[in-house]
Amino acid sequence: MRADAQRNRDRIVEVARELFRARGFDAVSMDEVAKGAGVGPGTLYRHFPTKESLYDAIIEAWSEKVNGAVDRALALEAPARVRLLAWLSDYAAMLTEHKGAAARITGALGDPGSPFAAKCQTYLGANQRLIEGMDSALRPGANAMQISRLVGGVAAVADNSELPADSVTAMLAVIADGLLASVNA
Template identity: 65%
Template sequence: MTITTDKPLRADAQRNRSRIIDAARELIREKGLDATSMDEVAKRAGVGPGTLYRHFATKDELYDAAIQAWAETVNARADEALASSFDDRERLLNWLRTYVSLLTAHKGAAARITASLGDPGSAYATKCTTYLHANERVIAGLDSIRPTVDAMQMCRVVGGVAAVADQSELNAEAVEPLITVLADGFLEA
């Protein structure tokens, strides 16, 4: 568990923590979470293993901190999709493009997060909940969404497309027909 106190971190401890998080983000983007070791993160950050483990006891805790800004981005991007003046189909397509892009920003994240949906004990539960709530807001903001579509379904099916895109290293152009099919299936004719 990450060490938390009521006192703010000393300036040097905050710098170390930031360097660790930055190094983790870089390595996760380059190699994926599974292929990234805590030792590599410490080396890239220029800190000793003890310093790293004082801030993050597990790789999952480190991963959680490394993509925290991502959760804030998810909410902002859902709001942007809904705020546009496009019709429901285009607003949904914009959200689905964004959703796939966000899920694939960190190598291996799409499959991990999608597989963890509905598991409150998962190390990725916070991220899953963030996506679930974002999809709930998008669904509620679209008048022509099928009444049978729910946020968990949307998370799972779009997460599946994102996982395939991530693992197959598909570009946005190759993913576009897949999300178009999803959008058309989510909307009433």
């Protein structure tokens, strides 16, 4: 890619990230992104044919961030509950980084045709790694989809309300206690 084209692409992604974060995915038009980035619509659509492809570009590094968070939680020298809560808290925080993302991503779980399918697979994979890394600390039958939907539901509520952080933490603790094979883990 030519240097000027790369600069345009980077600027588009930067502007879109800020707009999506501030107002949410659904509230931002592609025309607004183009104007904010100082490029024409043709340039925008040449790089990103759909709004979903633009959103994907915004969170390319996100997959590494998700996997890094689950790795950090699993590496903690702490009881299972502390490790689990570390991951659930990071997971909920990542879902709420972009306004409206928690509900969109959680709602797309299990839909391979969704424009958010890759993001869903990243979260499902991270939750599966958590299950495998926690050995027998989690209750039998707990699965990645359940964890994704439960935390996604809490994150969606947090994203669309004025809940204080301690209320979100309390809900995640209830989920953690339900996932653990023993509350004393």
